[in-house]
Amino acid sequence: DGGITQSPKYLFRKEGQNVTLSCEQNLNHDAMYWYRQDPGQGLRLIYYSQIVNDFQKGDIAEGYSVSREKKESFPLTVTSAQKNPTAFYLCASREDRVPTDTQYFGPGTRLTVL
Amino acid sequence: QKEVEQDPGPLSVPEGAIVSLNCTYSNSAFQYFMWYRQYSRKGPELLMYTYSSGNKEDGRFTAQVDKSSKYISLFIRDSQPSDSATYLCAMISQRGFGNEKLTFGTGTRLTIIP
Numbered sequence: 001d002g003g004i005t006q007s008p009k010y011l012f013r014k015e016g017q018n019v020t021l022s023c024e025q026n027l028n029h030d031a032m033y034w035y036r037q038d039p040g041q042g043l044r045l046i047y048y049s050q051i052v053n054d055f056q057k058g059d060i061a062e063g064y065s066v067s068r069e070k071k072e073s074f075p076l077t078v079t080s081a082q083k084n085p086t087a088f089y090l091c092a093s094r095e096d097r098v099p100t101d102t103q104y105f106g107p108g109t110r111l112t113v114l
Numbered sequence: 115q116k117e118v119e120q121d122p123g124p125l126s127v128p129e130g131a132i133v134s135l136n137c138t139y140s141n142s143a144f145q146y147f148m149w150y151r152q153y154s155r156k157g158p159e160l161l162m163y164t165y166s167s168g169n170k171e172d173g174r175f176t177a178q179v180d181k182s183s184k185y186i187s188l189f190i191r192d193s194q195p196s197d198s199a200t201y202l203c204a205m206i207s208q209r210g211f212g213n214e215k216l217t218f219g220t221g222t223r224l225t226i227i228p
Contacts, residue, residue: 004157006157040122040220042218042220043202045215048215090158092157102160103216104160105157108155108157
């Protein structure tokens with residue numbers, strides 16, 4: 001089965017802790033994305049990566065970090081510097097075929113700060 | 115002012131009714147338009163993709179784009195309870211390396227009443 005997996009599904013973090021959210025895809029897509037979803041605000045882009053070993057900040061990158069060491073994997077670390085991390089986090093990848101820019105989403109990780 | 119405006123709802127309609135979901139946008143550079151469906155606690159899934167003014171039909175779904183008015187719509191015919199979800203519009207200004215960032219609406223929560 002081809003797709004995007006995210007783990008864990010639910011994650012709880014104490015104040016001051018860093019946590020890492022996993023995103024893996026076996027679709028052979030080059031581009032991958034991390035979004036944050038809050039009620040009433042839609043999806044906001046945190047980071048994206050076009051190719052391995054390269055990534056760019058999105059609109060709300062402060063307090064987050066990423067790595068892209070493998071094509072299949074794009075983990076997101078929520079650091080203690082992120083002041084309001086409680087949210088639903090979505091990972092996506094994009095197929096490279098023109099003309100579509102379809103982004104496929106994973107099932108999401110719900111992060112709650114205790 | 116947000117680049118993309120979408121009525122958050124909630125919207126409730128009886129089964130079998132025609133549903134109309136809408137987004138307006140302010141950035142005339144947007145050229146490609148998408149509609150995603152998101153079930154509760156799940157990742158969004160792509161429903162429709164269009165890049166020209168006019169209508170595009172896929173089964174019970176019709177996407178309509180009016181670039182002159184900066185207005186897009188999604189129509190659902192013969193609505194079913196399984197259509198109950200949040201519908202997100204998304205758009206992008208141009209394709210190509212480094213320009214794949216989608217701008218999302220906030221989403222409209224739809225409930226189809228049996």
